[in-house]
Amino acid sequence: MRKGPSWFNLTSLVFGFAFLYLPIVLLVIYSFNESRLVTVWAGFSTKWYGEMLRNQQLLDAAWVTARVAFTSATIATVLGTIAALVLVRSGRFLGRTLFSGMIYAPLVMPEVILGLSLLLLFVAVDQARGFWTVMIAHTTFSMCYVAVVVQSRLAGFDRSVEEAAMDLGCPPFKTFFAITLPIILPGVIAGWMLAFTLSLDDLVIASFTTGPGATTLPMKIYSQVRLGVTPEINAVCTVLVGVVTLGVIAASLVTKQQEARRQRDIRRAEAQG
Amino acid sequence: MAKKPIGPVRRDFAPWESGNAKPFIEFRNVTKRFGDFTAVDNLSLTIYEREFFALLGGSGCGKTTMMRMLGGFEEPSAGEIFLDGQNLAGVPPYRRPANMMFQSYALFPHMNVEKNIAFGLRQDKLPKGEIEARVQQMLKLVKLEEFARRKPHQLSGGQRQRVALARSIAKKPKVLLLDEPLGALDRKLREETQFELMDLQTELGMTFLIVTHDQEEAMTVADRIAVMDKGRIIQVATPAEIYETPNSRFVADFIGSINLIEAKVAAKNEAATRLKAPNLDREIAVSQPTEAGVGDTVWFAIRPEKVRLGFDAPQNGAANAAEAEIWDIGYLGDVSIFHARVAEDLILKSTVANITRTVERPISWDDKVWLSWDEDAGVILTR
Ligand SMILES: Nc1ncnc2c1ncn2[C@@H]1O[C@H](COP(=O)(O)OP(=O)(O)OP(=O)(O)O)[C@@H](O)[C@H]1O
Numbered sequence: 001m002r003k004g005p006s007w008f009n010l011t012s013l014v015f016g017f018a019f020l021y022l023p024i025v026l027l028v029i030y031s032f033n034e035s036r037l038v039t040v041w042a043g044f045s046t047k048w049y050g051e052m053l054r055n056q057q058l059l060d061a062a063w064v065t066a067r068v069a070f071t072s073a074t075i076a077t078v079l080g081t082i083a084a085l086v087l088v089r090s091g092r093f094l095g096r097t098l099f100s101g102m103i104y105a106p107l108v109m110p111e112v113i114l115g116l117s118l119l120l121l122f123v124a125v126d127q128a129r130g131f132w133t134v135m136i137a138h139t140t141f142s143m144c145y146v147a148v149v150v151q152s153r154l155a156g157f158d159r160s161v162e163e164a165a166m167d168l169g170c171p172p173f174k175t176f177f178a179i180t181l182p183i184i185l186p187g188v189i190a191g192w193m194l195a196f197t198l199s200l201d202d203l204v205i206a207s208f209t210t211g212p213g214a215t216t217l218p219m220k221i222y223s224q225v226r227l228g229v230t231p232e233i234n235a236v237c238t239v240l241v242g243v244v245t246l247g248v249i250a251a252s253l254v255t256k257q258q259e260a261r262r263q264r265d266i267r268r269a270e271a272q273g
Numbered sequence: 274m275a276k277k278p279i280g281p282v283r284r285d286f287a288p289w290e291s292g293n294a295k296p297f298i299e300f301r302n303v304t305k306r307f308g309d310f311t312a313v314d315n316l317s318l319t320i321y322e323r324e325f326f327a328l329l330g331g332s333g334c335g336k337t338t339m340m341r342m343l344g345g346f347e348e349p350s351a352g353e354i355f356l357d358g359q360n361l362a363g364v365p366p367y368r369r370p371a372n373m374m375f376q377s378y379a380l381f382p383h384m385n386v387e388k389n390i391a392f393g394l395r396q397d398k399l400p401k402g403e404i405e406a407r408v409q410q411m412l413k414l415v416k417l418e419e420f421a422r423r424k425p426h427q428l429s430g431g432q433r434q435r436v437a438l439a440r441s442i443a444k445k446p447k448v449l450l451l452d453e454p455l456g457a458l459d460r461k462l463r464e465e466t467q468f469e470l471m472d473l474q475t476e477l478g479m480t481f482l483i484v485t486h487d488q489e490e491a492m493t494v495a496d497r498i499a500v501m502d503k504g505r506i507i508q509v510a511t512p513a514e515i516y517e518t519p520n521s522r523f524v525a526d527f528i529g530s531i532n533l534i535e536a537k538v539a540a541k542n543e544a545a546t547r548l549k550a551p552n553l554d555r556e557i558a559v560s561q562p563t564e565a566g567v568g569d570t571v572w573f574a575i576r577p578e579k580v581r582l583g584f585d586a587p588q589n590g591a592a593n594a595a596e597a598e599i600w601d602i603g604y605l606g607d608v609s610i611f612h613a614r615v616a617e618d619l620i621l622k623s624t625v626a627n628i629t630r631t632v633e634r635p636i637s638w639d640d641k642v643w644l645s646w647d648e649d650a651g652v653i654l655t656r
Pocket residue numbers: 307310312330331332333334335336337338339376
């Protein structure tokens with residue numbers, strides 16, 4: 001029998017990865033292009049990164065995005081965690097199935113519809129559109145993702161731990177912060193990070209719900225690209241890619257290390273008997 | 274007739290006999306249903322202050338459910354529970370003066386051993402120095418001093434169990450509920466801890482309610498034992514009474530090993546009864562009255578160590594004797610168990626202490642032997 005992947009598997013692998021990463025690689029390469037023309041290579045330069053830092057509009061958009069992402073992720077994490085707790089903990093109540101189904105709905109709902117309906121709502125209540133409306137819209141849809149992530153963490157939760165805390169004289173509210181939250185914290189953090197990235201790269205919903213003075217980075221990039229792609233935009237995107245990649249690597253390193261330490265501890269405990 | 278004491282008297286403590294002692298924990302007609310399933314069935318029980326009380330029963334008979342109702346994690350479907358005169362209905366777990374050791378240990382995974390033990394003390398806002406001293410005392414008690422900084426997942430099963438025990442004792446509660454506290458410990462450590470629990474209980478004057486599967490453990494530590502079956506209490510009595518005078522076949526069979534012989538009442542008076550078993554030639558004489566009428570079916574129960582075994586027919590004219598054939602032998606070191614076949618469908622067990630290391634004439638398979646027992650060696654059971 002032949003070792004290693006077959007010719008067919010190898011080809012599909014190469015094509016698959018090329019499809020995924022070639023555009024990004026091109027984008028990164030051209031961000032270092034000397035020429036103003038995106039498609040013509042004229043030597044290496046970092047001047048577009050300098051341009052980018054001098055572009056006040058771009059920086060403003062980045063700042064708006066960061067603020068929206070941070071606040072919406074934080075609020076969504078609080079609300080999503082509460083929703084997950086209710087879904088997992090409350091046992092059976094009237095409409096539980098409906099409720100838990102509804103929490104998943106925004107995950108599969110087309111963004112256009114979500115954005116449009118939120119816009120209609122804001123118009124109906126006569127809410128001036130801007131930073132707050134984008135933030136609320138992002139909270140709404142990322143909350144569901146948080147709920148799903150935290151729910152999976154809660155599914156294997158041993159409730160007797162909370163009972164033990166209460167048995168030792170700890171009231172329920174304090175028990176939540178002293179016992180429950182620390183145990184589900186990895187899930188909560190993962191949910192926050194997910195919500196943050198979702199908000200960071202959302203274009204559709206933000207376009208629907210934003211107003212003057214609250215242009216997010218994806219919107220800014222998109223509108224600039226319509227006037228023609230500049231290497232400056234490539235530079236911005238490269239920075240974004242870099243930030244996200246670093247975040248993912250850091251997160252996976254931390255979890256890996258924790259898992260390795262846990263395994264080592266368990267082995268040591270077993271060896272000692 | 275003066276009542277003969279049953280078994281050794283361990284300490285002078287029997288409030289349940291006085292009749293006017295105030296109950297400390299009281300279950301009044303408590304029922305707990307989960308859906309259609311009745312886990313605890315109209316159960317009434319009184320436990321006295323400073324008592325060491327054991328709940329014994331098969332898996333799923335409702336022991337943990339009873340403890341959880343006392344701890345406040347389940348509300349009874351019907352009935353009431355009183356603790357020190359206070360009705361516990363609606364009192365949340367964190368306001369009950371009882372601490373529980375959970376069957377699943379329920380250690381806080383994100384806290385080390387020390388912090389786990391200190392948790393309850395910190396809730397009481399004790400001064401720091403006192404908490405530290407108490408934690409050290411507890412660590413010493415469960416022999417985990419070197420493991421104080423370990424997290425629960427870095428401990429073995431037995432070590433975790435000891436942390437759970439220490440955590441529940443740390444607050445020195447009025448009532449300590451122990452759900453299988455020693456199941457994961459090896460025999461030696463378990464015996465040590467049993468005696469330490471007993472010392473602790475006398476020292477601190479706490480009331481202990483312990484659940485165990487291990488009847489030997491229950492007999493060792495408890496003042497009284499309740500034997501449970503399917504959500505009901507079958508008998509509550511001291512270990513010796515449970516062992517020597519079980520009130521039913523269930524209890525007799527559950528505690529220790531027993532020979533049960535189905536028989537009919539042949540004759541009776543106020544002091545003695547004669548039974549006739551279809552598969553025994555002679556009638557069984559029992560120096561015990563029975564409420565069953567002549568002709569009723571009853572069961573004669575006798576412990577294997579009270580059945581004597583010999584090669585010769587008993588000479589003192591003991592009424593209770595039967596000829597048998599050795600069917601099986603189990604050597605346990607301190608004792609040997611002989612299964613002797615008396616009739617086609619009746620095998621009686623007899624345990625013989627191995628008093629000497631060698632015997633002149635060993636008993637072997639297929640040997641013909643005589644079984645005999647005294648008139649007060651067994652009991653008559655009507656249910
Ligand atoms: N929350 C629950 N929902 C439904 N049934 C339950 C629940 N808790 C316990 N039961 C049932 O009640 C019965 C008694 O359970 P319990 O835990 O009290 O048994 P136990 O005597 O402690 O058994 P073990 O010795 O195995 O621990 C069991 O048949 C169990 O399946």
